[in-house]
Amino acid sequence: MRKYAIVIDSTVYLSQKQIEENDLKVVSLNVVEGDISKREVDVDNDYIFSRQDAGANFTTSQPSPGEFLENYEELITKGYEKIFVILISKNLSGTFQSANLAKNMISEPSKVYIFDTMLAAYGTEMITEQVIKMVDDNKTEEEIIERINKIISTSGLMFTVENLFSLVKGGRISNTSAAIGTVLRIKPIVKMINGKLAVVNKQRTYKRVHKYMVDNVLEDSKGYKNITFRITSHNSTDSAKELEHIITDMFPNSNITFTDYLGPVFSIHIGKKGYGISWFAE
Secondary structure (H helix, E strand, C coil), X not given: CCCEEEXXXXXXXXXXXXXXXXXXXXXXXXXXXXXXXXXXXXCCHHHHHHHHHCCCCCEEECCCHHHHHHXXXXXHHCCCCEEEEECCCCCCCCHHHHHHHHHCCCCCHHHEEEECCCCCCHHHHHHHHHHHHHHHCCCCHHHHHHHHHHHHHCCEEEEEECCHHHHCCCCCCCHHHHHHHHHCCCEEEEEEECCEEEEEEEECCHHHHHHHHHHXXXXXXXXXXXXXXXXEEECCHHHHHHHHHHHXXXXXXXXXXXXXXXXXXXXXXXXXXXXXXXXXXX
């Protein structure tokens, strides 16, 4: 049996049960308020929201290379032949850079493979679950790398939020646009494009939001037979479940997983309510 390890960052919001059962190593990003920096894994959304309600402004920062290095060296010492690393898009965070710097510090850098996911949160969760399955199925490192990179190339991620002002701090829209959009009940649709988040559409109803998302999946997955989805709800269960039902009807042979958790780093930028989908095609 091959001995492969998996390292993720803390924005890959798999359940604690999944992390423990698969012996995943988690390297934490940080949430920063003024001079106070806390590891994401040491705080929760209640802390973030209560501080924001009190007027706090948060930023986020990547882990240090030293945290990655410590995990790489520990795993290699334990005899792991290959370490697969799944992280937030390098165009959203310096986490990829920290992981790569640490890789080049070890004596055998070839033992570490870092996937350039160009995704985030529930998108990277989706990819991590596929890596876990391939490791469990005793696939070779070449098979794992080839397939995972292929599915990353066909992947997509979209979401909407229920409070436009949550996108202002992230620079996605202006304060004026948020104010006008809130009055008109505009629902923005954010899409991952080349590893970055961009507002690509705005709709007045959730029905139209769902149609836009499904149409995007249909367009992006032309020519492919199998589609895998991951749907996330961030305190928006009814809307997310409605979207899930539509996807189930439109793509009856697809594989769908559902998650209802986004952690502090994303809550800072997305706010208290939202939902979305990620997918890949084969």
